Amino acid sequence: MTGNVSVALQFDPHTLPVALRPWLEALPSSAEQSATGFVLRFLDDRLQLLAPDPVLGELEIDLGRGQAGYRGARARNERLVRACGVREGSVIVDATGGLGTDAWLLASAGARVTVLERHPVVAALLADGLRRAGVGRPEIAGRIDLTCVDSRVALPRWQQPLTAIYMDPMYPPRRKSALGDRRLRLLAALFAAEGIAESGDDVGGLLAAARAAPALRAVLKRPQREPLPAGAPTPDYSLEGRSTRFDVWRRADIVM
Numbered sequence: 001m002t003g004n005v006s007v008a009l010q011f012d013p014h015t016l017p018v019a020l021r022p023w024l025e026a027l028p029s030s031a032e033q034s035a036t037g038f039v040l041r042f043l044d045d046r047l048q049l050l051a052p053d054p055v056l057g058e059l060e061i062d063l064g065r066g067q068a069g070y071r072g073a074r075a076r077n078e079r080l081v082r083a084c085g086v087r088e089g090s091v092i093v094d095a096t097g098g099l100g101t102d103a104w105l106l107a108s109a110g111a112r113v114t115v116l117e118r119h120p121v122v123a124a125l126l127a128d129g130l131r132r133a134g135v136g137r138p139e140i141a142g143r144i145d146l147t148c149v150d151s152r153v154a155l156p157r158w159q160q161p162l163t164a165i166y167m168d169p170m171y172p173p174r175r176k177s178a179l180g181d182r183r184l185r186l187l188a189a190l191f192a193a194e195g196i197a198e199s200g201d202d203v204g205g206l207l208a209a210a211r212a213a214p215a216l217r218a219v220l221k222r223p224q225r226e227p228l229p230a231g232a233p234t235p236d237y238s239l240e241g242r243s244t245r246f247d248v249w250r251r252a253d254i255v256m
């Protein structure tokens with residue numbers, strides 16, 4: 001978890017839904033004054049992050065509806081689901097939770113998904129998205145657990161055998177054009193304002209941690225032409241798409 005959060009909190013914690021309170025209590029109290037202009041508010045039963053740049057606007061997490069819901073309904077055909085080898089009862093760690101779209105997709109395909117997200121504000125937004133999505137789709141939301149932790153720390157200590165560990169780190173800033181999703185650009189702006197992830201997330205560190213954990217597969221999503229981090233082993237295979245690819249490393253020594 002980062003210790004450098006600088007988002008102003010614009011709500012009375014006592015008015016929050018009980019399920020959300022622990023996630024916001026986890027934020028440092030110094031967050032009351034924002035040095036970065038980012039604001040977290042609770043409005044119309046939803047947690048929202050507002051960027052100081054009006055072009056980036058606001059971010060709230062909606063799962064099970066719109067694009068996420070549409071893709072969830074067809075989850076079994078998705079490249080991500082095939083890359084992770086998901087079947088009914090698969091156990092997945094999503095090591096880079098973010099907006100939760102991919103975790104929702106994996107859970108829609110029948111997997112139990114533990115989501116790890118290191119940033120407490122992103123984790124709080126995701127907890128809120130899961131809380132609301134759980135009202136309409138309790139069977140899917142109920143297959144997802146969320147923890148605010150750095151995966152590079154959590155994964156090497158993992159005990160339970162896993163079907164797959166999935167990683168979708170932020171792209172480096174020079175790939176801004178590849179960050180098509182405005183909401184991911186908003187997250188990137190928050191991380192940059194806090195002085196973290198200035199050169200994208202630590203892909204090499206995540207991959208090393210995933211390969212140290214007891215998983216049948218480590219799956220890494222990257223822009224199509226992005227080289228692997230220096231020293232990374234060659235993947236066993238890749239599922240290629242137009243703009244992204246999923247690199248897959250397999251282990252034969254794990255018993256589920």
Ligand SMILES: C[S@@+](CC[C@H](N)C(=O)[O-])C[C@H]1O[C@@H](n2cnc3c(N)ncnc32)[C@H](O)[C@@H]1O
Nearest residue numbers: 096098099100101102117118150151168170201
């Ligand atoms: C590109 S987003 C992931 C998007 C996600 N796949 C989705 O469907 O919305 C990357 C996220 O990974 C998180 N992250 C990066 N490195 C991490 C780490 N070492 N441990 C946990 N979370 C991490 C970032 O904070 C960010 O929220």
